[in-house]
Amino acid sequence: MRDILVFSESFKRWGGSVEYAARLACAFDAHLTGIWVCASPMAALPSFEEPELFAELLDATLDLEKEAAASAAAFEAHVLQLGQRKASWQVAEGYVPEALALAGSWHDLLVTGRSDHAAWGSLSSVGNIVLGAGDxxxxxxPEHAPTQLPALDTVAIAWNGSIEAMRAVHAALPLLQSARRVVILRGEQRPPVRMTAWLPPFDLAGYLLRHGMTVESRTLRGGSEDDVGAALLGAAGEVGAGLLVMGAYGHTRFREWVLGGVTRHVLAHAALPVLLRH
Known part of the structure; x- marks a missing residue:
């Protein structure tokens, strides 16, 4: 893990996600890139019948982007206070998930915040960011999650045997290997989306042991998806996890994000950082 990207909703103040990302990058001796995204004025083009008004909007956007770019020194000074010496700042223009997907293509991990008080911290917005991030x-x-990295001493894995969960575990290997304790929270095994004649078995505990980890396992019980989500968070709290690793969007994207699901419940109620990959 050599390059970490953190999305900041502001270029005038730095939230908890920036502090978390800075401490994580410092722990892994990684380079940290902060990014702020300005909405494109082109999205407002149909609303302006007067060319002069649109020209004023373009000028205002350019001024805003210049101001954001000038905050690079403030960002680097802030993360330096947290121990992170390798940092840079970027400003992009456009739709946030698309900008983050492009910048994320040369990074190993994206860190973003979750808050009902931020435009891109709502459940639906975070879902769009995670979906748009691809691999x-x-x-x-979360807004009030601990940002001190000693919390990574224990990492929990939400495990249901799905391909999304497998991908999440694989993506989280550097974090799992740095943890003193890894706890597998086993839920009901999810059936495959398509019927197949044979599925290769996968032993998660054995896989992690081969990667040099000390592994524990707990079995969860739950009925509805909200019950499973609550059980996951409860178990993660009981073992003292500082990070929960889980796959996302095991159903179709529409059903999982719009109609609910374990992923949505966890993000809505989690008090700890959650690593997601779909």
């Missing part, structure tokens, strides 16, 4: 794993940091 890039994302750590979602």
């Amino acid at each position: 890039l794993p994302c750590i979602v940091v």
Whole structure:
């Protein structure tokens, strides 16, 4: 893990997700890139019948982007206070998930915040960011989550045997290997989306042991998806986990994100950072 990207909703103040990302990058001796995204004025083009008004909007956007770019020194000074010496700052223009997907294509991990008080911290917005990130794993940091990295001493894995869960575990290997304790939270094994004649078996505990980890396992019980999500968070709290690793969007994207699901419940109620990959 050599390059970490953190999305900041502001270029004038730095939230908990920036602090978390800085401490994580410092722990792994990784380079940290902060990024702020400005909405494109082109999205407002149909609303302006007067060319002069649109020209004013373009000028205002350019001024805003210049101001954001000038905050690079403030960002680097902030993360330096947290111990992170290798950092840079970027400003992009456009739709946030698309900008993050492009910048994330040369990073190993994306960190973003979760807050009902932020435009891109709502459940639906975070879902769009995670979905748009493609293969890039994302750590979602709740608004009041601890940002000190000693919390990574224990990492929990939400395990249901799905391909999304397998991908999440694989993406989280550097974090899992740095933890003193890894706890597998076993839920009901999810059936495959398509009927197949044979599925290769996968022993998660054996896989982690081969990667040099000390592994524990707990079995969860739950009925509805909300019950499973609550059980996951409860078990993660009981073992003292500082990070929960889980796959996302095991159903179709529409059903999982719009109609609910374990992923949505966990993100809505988590008090700890959650690493997601779909």
